[in-house]
Amino acid sequence: MNGFTLSPALGWFGVALAMAMFALGAAVVAVHVRRRASSDETTAACVRRALLCLTVALMLLTPSVVTSTDSRAVNATDVVVAVDVTGSMAVADAHYGSDETIGRLDAAKDAVRDITALYPDASFMVLRFGATGSVDVPLTPDTHAIGTWADTLAPEATSVSSGSSLDAPLDRLLLSLKDLREERPDDAIVLYLITDGEQTSTGERRSFSTLRRYLDDGFVIGVGSTEGGRIPVVRDGVASDGSDGSDGSSDGGAQADGDGWVIDPDTGEPGVSRMDEATLGAIADEISGTYLHVDAATTMADGRSAEASRRWQVTSTVKRRERTTPVVWPLAAVVLVLAAWEAGAWIVMSRRLL
Known part of the structure; x- marks a missing residue:
């Protein structure tokens, strides 16, 4: 039976970085709400940056698929x-x-x-x-x-x-x-x-x-x-x-x-x-x-x-083993899209300021 789990590749250090990225994403939203009247940051920009932080945090926690396999062992x-x-x-x-x-x-x-x-x-x-x-x-x-x-x-x-x-x-x-x-x-x-x-x-x-x-x-x-x-x-x-x-x-x-x-x-x-x-x-x-x-x-x-x-x-026994496979590439694709969006927004904003 397959299932999802979190298996941080960087161990406790990765968990600490993920918590920091979650906190940064929350801070982005909080600052936007507080400074909404005096800031030119759009809601879309706020959402984009918060999603970027959250996605990076999930990557650090390393989502993985757990696969159970049966192997036959011969005890000689x-x-x-x-x-x-x-x-x-x-x-x-x-x-x-x-x-x-x-x-x-x-x-x-x-x-x-x-x-x-x-x-x-x-x-x-x-x-x-x-x-x-x-x-x-x-x-x-x-x-x-x-x-x-x-x-x-x-x-x-x-x-x-x-x-x-x-x-x-x-x-x-x-x-x-x-x-x-x-x-x-x-x-x-x-x-x-x-x-x-x-x-x-x-x-x-x-x-x-x-x-x-x-x-x-x-x-x-x-x-x-x-x-x-x-x-x-x-x-x-x-x-x-x-x-x-x-x-x-x-x-x-x-x-x-x-x-x-x-x-x-x-x-x-x-x-x-x-x-x-x-x-x-x-x-x-x-x-x-x-x-x-x-x-x-x-x-x-x-x-x-x-x-x-x-x-x-000589006996033959069946042993069940669980294999954990990291699934990070979808999140990496999301990060690339959000980063490209952020870079494009910065380019557009820079030209307007000129």
């Missing part, structure tokens, strides 16, 4: 997935929807595939983190690319591992989420952090609470078991068998033995890695999200993650 969902690939993710003590025991990273791969299925119209960004964190696939709606990426995931080689540090992806996540929020302010951003929660590095873990301002929802997905399992030696993403030992340093500074297991230097026995549910729950609290443990009975395709994904489906 951006899903960010970060997967732990440290050496402990090679431990085979995980379950994912069945009683079959699989490696933690294999469970993580299955979780990634289910996550992409939960958000059919979303865009995805994926990161891996071990000694450092890196964005492997920038934001894309191509779920096939995400599935291919998941197939290529492999645990970090034992020789380059310097201990599990859960905050390794924090800086990269912070920059990526900040950029996403600035580029797509209307999108919903959901984070999935998939890890066993084991922290073996000597440094204190930094809080994930700095991510909270950029997230609409978040999930920390725990893979593995609290009973734990022995950590195999990993070379170039492949767990070593008994004949392929290694002398390289491993997760947490342990050493590898000749049977292909990482040795705990404190006990001299093969090290055991256990999923740390307390740490996983703490990280979920820091991002105001939810902790989920995937096991034989729970996968990403059901439970709270599936329920939440329906909340962040």
